[in-house]
Amino acid sequence: MFSLNEMGKRAVEAKGILAGLSTEQKNQALRCAAGKLIEQTEYLLEANQQDMKQAVANGMNPGLQDRLRLNPQRIQAIAEGLKQIAELPDCLGEVVESFERPNGLKLQKVRVPLGVIGIIYEARPNVTADAFGLCFKTGNAVILKGGSDALYSNKAIVKVLREALDFSGITPDAIQLIEDTDREVTREFMKLKTYVDVLIPRGSAGLIQSVVENSTIPVIETGTGNCHVFVDKDADIEMAVKIIFNAKTQRVGVCNACESLVVHNEIKERFLPALAQALKEKNVELRGDERVCEVLSDCVPATEEDYGKEYLDYILSLKTVDSVDEAIAHINRYGTKHSECIVTENEENAAKFLNAIDAACVYWNASTRFTDGFEFGFGAEIGISTQKLHARGPMGLRELTTYKYQIRGNGQVRG
């Protein structure tokens, strides 16, 4: 086991090599890694069994156990993921912009890897291979710190991936795993600024918060989504019901699920009963303000706290407003800058909403559940950024790159 500094140095050395690989070399290695993971299914399952045993002994809740568990189908899916990344276009080297100055200097803004990416995540072994694949394809070296509950699984996956790299004639240090489970080491990792260019936390709000507070490395914040759907007075009621039903119930534990409904007071009598009827099928608990409760007898009164909450559960908060402006103010106040939606047939209100809402993704007449790298057509996703620097919304391969200026002259000096 190497020290963090040693790992940092190795990653920096690796990034220099990775940046120079051809697309085909990278794709070959990704396919090779996919093959090796399948080949080593038994080995991976055994390692995962050790984690699972401990998880059961520690009384880990069933949902988390499910995320931790590997089986042949899941290993197949992980390998498939790497093969899919191999199929995606390589964006490195792309000339993003090109211009010439009056003094004859020729400037090109060229897409290059970020360099060394750190990823801190929880007990989900699939993230290990997935994060490697995305970082590797974009020429980045990656240092992973996974949840300690998945340590055996992660060690096994990383071992297989490193072997595949070695087999492909590429430095295995393209992927390194921090095996020390001491929390102090994780904190130190967050300060490894000399070597690590970007840190991406993936997981719960608590994890992300801790990274934001402790890291000196630039962080891309991902995740928390208190997403709203606003049903305007001119909404198509049937469409509104369909969108909210989908955004709330298609998958409740995800960041792009709808957590709060904002409804124009003038449509509430026609709209709310239809919605409640639909949501009954999934036993969604409704927590509304006074005017909502007047219409829906089995609605629970909402507290202030409800409006700020990402339930990740079959619960929906409801708030009435008297105008699109009030809806915008409410959403900008309680939202997490993730995904927000207006359902309306009124173009003017839609335009106002699309412009005034401060969020990565603003929808007009579509479910917030579409905020996703695959749904956006990126072919991959490392996370959904809720901050404003660098990348906003779904982050695919391109979002794991940066640019540099290459400037060609013939002896120009500054006057």
Added chain:
Amino acid sequence: MFSLNEMGKRAVEAKGILAGLSTEQKNQALRCAAGKLIEQTEYLLEANQQDMKQAVANGMNPGLQDRLRLNPQRIQAIAEGLKQIAELPDCLGEVVESFERPNGLKLQKVRVPLGVIGIIYEARPNVTADAFGLCFKTGNAVILKGGSDALYSNKAIVKVLREALDFSGITPDAIQLIEDTDREVTREFMKLKTYVDVLIPRGSAGLIQSVVENSTIPVIETGTGNCHVFVDKDADIEMAVKIIFNAKTQRVGVCNACESLVVHNEIKERFLPALAQALKEKNVELRGDERVCEVLSDCVPATEEDYGKEYLDYILSLKTVDSVDEAIAHINRYGTKHSECIVTENEENAAKFLNAIDAACVYWNASTRFTDGFEFGFGAEIGISTQKLHARGPMGLRELTTYKYQIRGNGQVRG
């Protein structure tokens, strides 16, 4: 004086208004602000006098005193700066990308303001107006924390700018100044994440370091430049001398000045005496490795520390290498990812260098001094980013913006 929280809330309210202003409204306000600054020259000079008196009493060094000092010409230049920003194109609302998904969803990536920008800087009153102008033009509200040595000047400038905004019918909270000089308040400001979207430190390495270490707000790191020029064995000697003379001596106290020369061993005998001869004119101290000192008798032996140093002075470190690869390794090790240059007539080596050097700006046959928003044609500059997230190199107006996805559907839900 408001609390930081109160200032944060006001800035958030202001950003909502600023994002909706027309280009013409903003330009008018900028011109108005320029006019008011000129009108209030007397008032500004009086305030500056108070700072200057204190600076002299505190024994501030002459260089810093000069940066702090205002005079009618400088106020004129500050006002001119605002007028120039008014002339620049408005990039907000630009559709950066536009695509449609098979399900009919129409996605547009639209350029929008970052929101609330915090700027922490030192005792340079010109930054106060300058930073406001750039942030305002890009629809951002700004909260400034200037050096306490410039407090009277900054208060006066901000007062005039706020009056100009008020006069233009725009919320004065587009610009707010933290007047409390307690260091604890500055630290608190760096954690005002609820309200501030981005923090940009401008100033010394120490200031930037402190912000990076303490901020929970995403930071754009600017500044430190240990810039190298590599003179390859196939360099045009006359051009190499001209470039280094310019990069080293045209202005020594700036981040894009050359601090270190890397020279191919095979050209040193022909090149170094010519360079030393030229640099003598400016009394540049040379600190070189053994092989350099063999050629230049009055060269001081360089220590390891020299190669990592941003002198900001008439000093140049010199290092010999045996290949372009060794030059690249040396520069990637000691550089600060700012600006690096190769002087060569060898296209292959130039291409290698341009690709392998990890820096914001990589030059072939031109002075590193061109790394500058104005020289790049951006018409403005808030700083030079040396990190990899969001923006790299000179940051103009566009780099003070982000994007959001506006997604238009007709009832799409996720299957």
